Amino acid sequence: MSVPVTIVGAGLGGLVLARVLHLHGVPVTVLEAEASPSARSQGGMLDIHDDTGQPALAAAGLLDGFRALVLEGREATRVLAPDGTVLLDEPDDGTGTRPEVQRGELRRLLLDALPSGTVRWGCKVTAIRALGGGRHEVTLADGTRLGTDLLVGADGAWSRVRPLLSGAVPGYVGTAFVETYLYDADTRHPAAAAAVGSGALLANVPGQGIQAHRESGDTLHAYVALTRPRAWFDDIDFGDPGAATARIAREFDGWAPELTALITDGDTAPVLRPLYALPVGHRWDHTPGVTLVGDAAHVAVPNGEGANLAMYDGAELARAIVAHPGDTGAALAEYERSLFPRIAEATAEAARDFDLCFGEHAPAGMIDLLTGAAAHR
Incomplete structure (x- = not known):
């Protein structure tokens, strides 16, 4: 053919x-x-x-x-500090x-x-x-x-x-995302939903961060970023969702609970997404x-x-x-x-x-x- x-x-x-x-x-x-x-x-x-x-x-x-x-x-963007302080809040005013x-x-x-x-x-x-x-x-x-x-x-x-x-x-860039979803967030996860707002949330510091988007309905899609060697992630058993979630969450000890809820309260098992680039x-x-x-x-x-x-x-x-x-x-x-x-x-x-x-x-x-x-x- x-x-x-x-x-x-x-x-x-x-x-x-x-x-x-x-x-x-x-x-x-x-x-x-x-x-x-x-x-x-x-x-x-x-x-x-x-x-x-x-x-x-x-x-x-x-x-x-x-x-x-x-x-x-969904073009709205919020930037929060680890303690939950709002550093930037840009609403979607329809001009984006x-x-x-x-x-x-x-x-x-x-x-x-x-x-x-x-x-x-x-x-x-x-x-x-x-x-x-x-x-x-x-x-x-x-x-x-x-x-x-x-x-x-x-x-x-x-x-x-x-x-x-x-x-x-492609080579590993030194950072990976860990992906989670929170469903029915406005009802079941109201603090996290309020933190994310109507669009995107970014709470980043050097080497790590918690990011999320509000998808259709009131689903929150979170990407937890960590700059760590690939071997660090390989030592985490993502086949055990509870243990993997706890290990990732430990990297964010002391962060505001409405942010860490995007890790600990996920309705799906955490999925590792190592980042690669040409x-x-x-x-x-x-x-x-x-x-x-x-x-x-x-x-x-x-x-x-x-x-x-x-x-x-x-x-x-x-x-x-x-x-x-x-x-x-x-x-x-x-x-x-x-x-x-x-x-x-x-x-x-x-x-x-x-x-x-x-x-x-x-x-x-x-x-x-x-x-x-x-x-x-």
Whole structure:
């Protein structure tokens, strides 16, 4: 079997690419290892930026659908000190340019906008080989082989496509998040709900922090950050939720109870999320017939840009493909010519933002970042 464009990975970047190509009549297949769209949780809230994510959704013809998913009030931000003192309280006054949506609902919007069969579920890529002339053959776990004129890795941090282009491997950045959920928070966890407010809560100090978003309804989604060696986390048995929760909570002894409740009162078992990143400014030599989008190209520490950049990558690659029909070499050259400077700037900015949030100047640096003061230094 042969298809003109094969995308590995049905994340936001790959789906935007598939959708824009579909709108322009370019045949495309998306290979996704997961068995179905509901195989796992799709993460929490995303703020969709007016200079990246929103233009990508516009190119996909889905701006109206996106706007229908926006959760009003979620652009509000609160920064608290460990003792609960409010350091910054910015309400959502309706003038913000980065509306918040649930990642899973945005992904569903993109999936529903593709023809049935575009995404092939349960298709785990096990091998890829070059056929010459820019074509590649993809082998799946069930033995199926597919030839393609253009192969796009949209398969995240641990991409199976990236090794065709680069030997770079994501490295642990020294910090991990521990994820918890509190359900029916206004009723069952009122103090924590009040601390979070209507949008996002940030309570960071050098090397650690408690962060949370209010998701749809009154669900609180917390990310507890700790800068510790990977081995420190390996010594915690996350298979024993009670013991793991107690161990993480000990790192926040003396913090306000409305903050530590986001750790101790979780309604789900704590989930460890170590953070990994590719080298800042990651790039590769042009290789005929293959390229990358999203985290496969530029996974970085989180600063709200990752999903937006992935969608923007997808839209930009689609634009280049459409602009150069039948000439994948020219399309990839145009795409990568703009991609690499964008990667360099975005990943450097992510590293700076992360340091402001968790480095020696937290929380003052984080407040400067949120209020725009850091940009003027």
